[in-house]
Amino acid sequence: MKGFLTTLVVVCLVIGGLWYAYEPYIKPLLNQGPSMAGDDSLISNESGNSPAPSSSAAGNKPKAPAASSKTASSGGSKASPKAKPAPEKKSELDLLLEEKYPMPEIIPLLEIVDNWNNVPQRAFPPEVFANETVAFQLVVNGQAIGSSNVAPGTPLTPIRLNAGQLQVGNKANPGMNTVLPVEKTDFKQRIEKRYNDYVVKVKTDVTTKRAQIKKVVEANPAKLAVLKGESAPAVAASDGGDPKFGPVKSSLSKGEAASVTLEEATSFTWNGSEKITGEYSGTYDTVTVHFEVKTIFGKFPVNYKALLQGGRVVGWIDPITEERI
Numbered sequence: 001m002k003g004f005l006t007t008l009v010v011v012c013l014v015i016g017g018l019w020y021a022y023e024p025y026i027k028p029l030l031n032q033g034p035s036m037a038g039d040d041s042l043i044s045n046e047s048g049n050s051p052a053p054s055s056s057a058a059g060n061k062p063k064a065p066a067a068s069s070k071t072a073s074s075g076g077s078k079a080s081p082k083a084k085p086a087p088e089k090k091s092e093l094d095l096l097l098e099e100k101y102p103m104p105e106i107i108p109l110l111e112i113v114d115n116w117n118n119v120p121q122r123a124f125p126p127e128v129f130a131n132e133t134v135a136f137q138l139v140v141n142g143q144a145i146g147s148s149n150v151a152p153g154t155p156l157t158p159i160r161l162n163a164g165q166l167q168v169g170n171k172a173n174p175g176m177n178t179v180l181p182v183e184k185t186d187f188k189q190r191i192e193k194r195y196n197d198y199v200v201k202v203k204t205d206v207t208t209k210r211a212q213i214k215k216v217v218e219a220n221p222a223k224l225a226v227l228k229g230e231s232a233p234a235v236a237a238s239d240g241g242d243p244k245f246g247p248v249k250s251s252l253s254k255g256e257a258a259s260v261t262l263e264e265a266t267s268f269t270w271n272g273s274e275k276i277t278g279e280y281s282g283t284y285d286t287v288t289v290h291f292e293v294k295t296i297f298g299k300f301p302v303n304y305k306a307l308l309q310g311g312r313v314v315g316w317i318d319p320i321t322e323e324r325i
Contacts, residue, residue, distance in 0.1 A: 116182075123296055129185065134178060136149070223320055229269075271285075274286045305318070
């Protein structure tokens with residue numbers, strides 16, 4: 001019996017030793033885990049994916065899911081603003097028209113009226129209105145011999161502005177006038193409106209003129225030389241000292257050219273004999289005159305053409321459209 005027990009203990013020790021020695025090779029087979037290849041690399045499982053590492057292993061944390069391509073491209077970012085279209089390139093003709101028919105040099109209103117300290121008399125409106133009742137007195141030889149009240153909204157004649165005080169006359173009785181604060185009238189507003197209306201008008205006139213000339217030149221390309229000033233063969237532009245310009249200067253002195261004067265003429269160009277169409281259809285000697293018209297609002301360049309027959313001016317036309325001035 002004692003020998004059997006000794007033998008059993010020995011056998012158990014041998015089996016335990018064998019298990020301890022071969023456990024790394026036997027345990028994977030018992031757990032049915034992935035086997036080791038001949039080069040000691042892991043062999044993939046049937047799905048072809050390597051086993052995911054355990055989230056409980058030290059130093060390993062689950063990775064955050066990657067953002068989708070849609071989110072990555074647009075998530076949280078603002079749409080970029082639309083690029084502004086490039087300005088349309090101007091043609092040679094458009095640039096030439098801007099040079100020959102420039103926008104006028106308009107003086108700012110506050111400069112014209114010296115910040116309301118010195119308003120030119122010709123800028124005065126023909127009438128103004130007060131926003132309160134205005135009391136008038138008729139004074140003769142320093143004596144007040146009568147009075148009247150004018151209701152708000154009654155037309156008044158502006159006479160003089162001094163230090164913010166506007167002298168106005170009673171239209172119904174020209175012998176009566178009085179002084180009141182300019183702010184109690186629409187004096188400034190009327191001047192501002194006239195100025196703004198004028199600015200719009202002259203700019204519209206220039207734009208319209210450019211469009212009209214462009215149409216004429218596109219219909220008759222020969223007019224391009226006239227626009228460029230290349231058609232005058234004989235005499236270059238001068239100050240008008242040549243005797244042949246005498247009839248032109250005489251016509252200007254008589255006021256035969258609308259809205260311009262001799263004093264505003266800056267150059268004269270002799271064009272020689274030309275065939276003219278339109279209202280003045282025929283052949284004439286012609287002279288192109290450049291003017292710098294100065295007004296209360298600014299300076300305006302103008303070109304007119306004089307038509308001469310028999311040593312005198314018989315008409316004034318636009319150099320390009322040949323329309324009567």
